[in-house]
Amino acid sequence: MSKTVVANQASSVVIPETTDRRLLVVDFLAQRFKHVSREQWQQRMQQGRVYWHDHKLIGLDTLVEPKARVYYYRELESEPEVPLYEHLVFENENFVVAFKPHFLALNPSGNVIENCLVNRLRKSLVCEELTPAHRLDRATAGLVLLVKKVEHRHRYHELFASRRIKKTYQALSMGDGVDENSQWHINSRITKGQPSFRMVSQPTEDPNSWSKIVKIDTLKHISLFELEPITGKTHQLRLHMNDIGYPILNDRLYPELLSEAALDYSNPLKLLAQKLSFIDPLDQRAYDFSVAGFDLNTELL
Template structure:
């Protein structure tokens, strides 16, 4: 049994979904976790409020309370790839996340995520991710170190003042001439079925990406991708909408059956650059991962 040494946090919603206790809400919020598991966690003192006081099975639901709990999984896979710290000061840390490593705990991953690895490596328990990358995507992630300045850096992402650049590799048809071609992709992306996938629908556009081919061989092309908006799976959906699904994508264009990770065939998507004006110094910041995706 793997048990996280760091608590996960949730805030109870403003609108009560029709429950009397926090326990009942947890059953609705996490439908795949058995009631007996939550009952055991509560009885073992593994669920508490922000002030450290423990929940009981009878603790009443009160909107906007913060609840902390410790995630557990039977068998946690070990991801055989290393992270790398590119930059660190008193406010932020920039790290490279390898393919297959989650940014924060989720699913079958408790301790084996970038945030927990970095907390253990640096000894900074206040380290907190400011944004997310899909587990199967590699690249740069920014973390807040100082809780007192965290809101300033969160605001960069909330108000779209972060410029992100990605790379992706896709198969192409022989003899296609794509280098320097650029696509402005604007469309509406909504949740599909199953709900962890996304689809393009009719209606007002809510997603925007700029995609450019920067290198190609007879079989594959390397694309530079700039997301203007930040919808879930946006770049993966936009690439497949152009007829260039990202190499080794198990969701798009067709959802593949659930299977173990194939470490020899990672999704060919890399979060390569972050640019922004630092909210404290007002100076431009530019962080770039030195590696590139490779073409056959």
């Protein structure tokens, strides 16, 4: 564990339009973020770490402004170390493609500030504006596209929104290879479950998620799958693998929520974002990136 950690970049929250204008900002923040005490917010304000979009400082007696955005710096008394490391796959003047290991968060969240992919790369590449163009679960390893300049972010985000980028994953699951099907086109409606960090996949005539899944090899009791998500819902591939009866190896959320336990770096979720293909919206060049996939022989050792 390290000492108190303060984020280098500010986070923000928008004050809802319906908020009572007589409410102090310090009270709004204490109510909004219940894990941070009112006294801690007061201390951050006194240190100049809470401000409006125009960088005007917010004081202890400042009233809320509905629909305004409040900026603040996240702090943690301690942050867990992650003894796993990313590596660069490609870099040019506009974007970076990096490999994110299992267990490393993509962005600051919860008990993570500095030990995430984006902040590690901002430091190593000296690029404070670096931002991921898409999501990748902490439990999942693989390729991530990150944009270098603020003014280009929307161009790369649009690649994903308009489905003009192809992402291919690999997954491992228990299976003996005896199956009527070797490929599936899955669609379902994915919604929040209970607890809220688990999702629920249900068959419906009004789906919001689509995936293509192909079983490409089986060795003894383990099967290797190639997955192509057409949409990008939270936990989509984990849910769709479970839907076809092949839950991903070492998945602690699906099909059942397993009890909390210390991180076991030797047993990661067997899901890998292996390939990324797209035409760059700025230079119009075609790019194809990949990393080594799972080796069934190695997995059986």
